[in-house]
Amino acid sequence: MKGPIQYIESFEFKEAIERIESDTLLVVIDEKVLELHSDKLHLDLVDKDVIFYRVTGGEDLKTFSELQKCLEFFLEKGVHRKSHLIAIGGGTVSDFAGLVASMLLRGISWSVIPTTLLGMVDAAIGGKVGINSKKGKNLIGDFYPPENIFTCLEFLSTLSLSEIQSGRGEILKYCLLDRATYNAVMGNRSLKDLIRTCADFKLKIVEHDIREMGARKILNLGHTFGHSFEVLQKLPHGIAVVLGIHLILRLFDQKEMEETLVALIDKLELVTPLDLYDKGLTPDQVFELVLKDKKRLPGDKIELISVRNIAYHVIEEISVQDLKLKFGNIWQNL
Ligand SMILES: NC(=O)c1ccc[n+]([C@@H]2O[C@H](COP(=O)([O-])OP(=O)(O)OC[C@H]3O[C@@H](n4cnc5c(N)ncnc54)[C@H](O)[C@@H]3O)[C@@H](O)[C@H]2O)c1
The missing domain is CATH 1.20.1090.10 (Dehydroquinate synthase-like - alpha domain)
Structure with a gap:
């Protein structure tokens, strides 16, 4: 297992993210989280190139077609092997984005910012990443632990x-x-x-x-x-x-x-x-x-x-x- 969990107060992610050793961040973010918290996240202010990819959180994200769309999007942007992916969202987003990280250029490093309670206590931890098959849940995937887990409890204020x-x-x-x-x-x-x-x-x-x-x-x-x-x-x-x-x-x-x-x-x-x-x-x-x-x-x-x-x-x-x-x-x- 890679790095331990870092608890972040009041959305102060900037310093922790600046420390990631990469000049390019691929941010896969749940659009609902972006809508609710963009004024506090300020990821565009870090001193790195940031490429955003918005997704709709939920089981419909964990499919082959969504996986292909996301991989092609980042390849189109010309990402390199030292790029670092950050998943921001609940368990469906970290499961999905972790698999993207594991496959992109045969594997780039990644981090998670869990935004649901389930993500914070479970899904973001341990590196099980994957998508669903018509035959059942989570049948396609990998074990691919994130480098960092940045947990900020303030996200929970908007959770249903x-x-x-x-x-x-x-x-x-x-x-x-x-x-x-x-x-x-x-x-x-x-x-x-x-x-x-x-x-x-x-x-x-x-x-x-x-x-x-x-x-x-x-x-x-x-x-x-x-x-x-x-x-x-x-x-x-x-x-x-x-x-x-x-x-x-x-x-x-x-x-x-x-x-x-x-x-x-x-x-x-x-x-x-x-x-x-x-x-x-x-x-x-x-x-x-x-x-x-x-x-x-x-x-x-x-x-x-x-x-x-x-x-x-x-x-x-x-x-x-x-x-x-x-x-x-x-x-x-x-
Ligand atoms: N990899 C693992 O070890 C592991 C462990 C447990 C569960 N899981 C997986 O996690 C998934 C479930 O995760 P989940 O419950 O986080 O679901 P989710 O990612 O679908 O999120 C639930 C809903 O909450 C919304 N949301 C997310 N953050 C929010 C916020 N801060 N404020 C308001 N709305 C917000 C999302 O848009 C979504 O509609 C399942 O697919 C399950 O298989 C994985």
């Missing part, structure tokens, strides 16, 4: 309630995996403290396992089923993850942990996420996307992360057939 809830959903995931985060939430610590605690935990995990061969797998808690709900129900990522975690606890009969989950939902002021299951979906519809998840193993098995207590995770290997049966049995009673 639903996006704040999404970020809190990912914080809930960390609570189950990490005692320090759990204690911080239960101890009513400030959002600033929570962001730092989650980000430090993720950095610590990915530092030793950038390519997700071991420890990093636990960060996928809730994601296998979560991705299905995210796609089928168009739910914000972090909220879909909460449903995915709930389902896993139910599948592996972790009643006490389900109670803990409900207490955390309450503490994090998440608005009734467990009422969001769309029972109009058939188990087959949900399961079809589960099978396309990256956690599928050879021999028709699937790997699922579960938790038995706070900071006590288990990696469950289960046959696809058994999982389908178990899931079919619990779906109607969720």
Whole structure:
């Protein structure tokens, strides 16, 4: 893992960005963020050539056609290998722009300025970059860590309630995996403290396992089923993850942990996420996307992360057939 996270106060990015060793900055920025915060960002004032590329944040950005458009745009501008890309936006923008950085001239350095809560605690950290396929989410990509993560909490002031809830959903995931985060939430610590605690935990995990061969797998808690709900129900990522975690606890009969989950939902002021299951979906519809998840193993098995207590995770290997049966049995009673 490259450089640590730098926390920036009041949009004072100029000095940190001046220190980047490149004379050309390729800024991939969410147009909504530009509109809301251009008067404070002042990136055009840094003493470097700055080329802006505006994108519309959201899953529609993470496609081949958008990727091609962006790569061709920068190549047309005559960028060189010492150019440095900066992604400014939420998780969709950092996933997308990080992949652009990894491919442009076979890889240029890059940094992230996360502007959503989910980006600050999760997506901007760890270098998983990618786009979606028709076959499923995040199936095309790379491990390509950013050189810098510049986090400025003031961006959060313009975030919608639903996006704040999404970020809190990912914080809930960390609570189950990490005692320090759990204690911080239960101890009513400030959002600033929570962001730092989650980000430090993720950095610590990915530092030793950038390519997700071991420890990093636990960060996928809730994601296998979560991705299905995210796609089928168009739910914000972090909220879909909460449903995915709930389902896993139910599948592996972790009643006490389900109670803990409900207490955390309450503490994090998440608005009734467990009422969001769309029972109009058939188990087959949900399961079809589960099978396309990256956690599928050879021999028709699937790997699922579960938790038995706070900071006590288990990696469950289960046959696809058994999982389908178990899931079919619990779906109607969720
Ligand atoms: N790479 C990883 O490790 C990782 C981890 C978790 C999630 N992700 C990915 O992250 C994505 C979700 O990220 P997200 O929740 O940040 O979504 P997002 O990037 O779609 O942003 C959500 C919405 O908020 C808007 N927005 C962004 N910043 C804003 C601001 N400061 N004020 C007002 N509006 C703002 C965006 O325009 C968008 O409409 C998913 O694609 C998911 O797969 C990646």
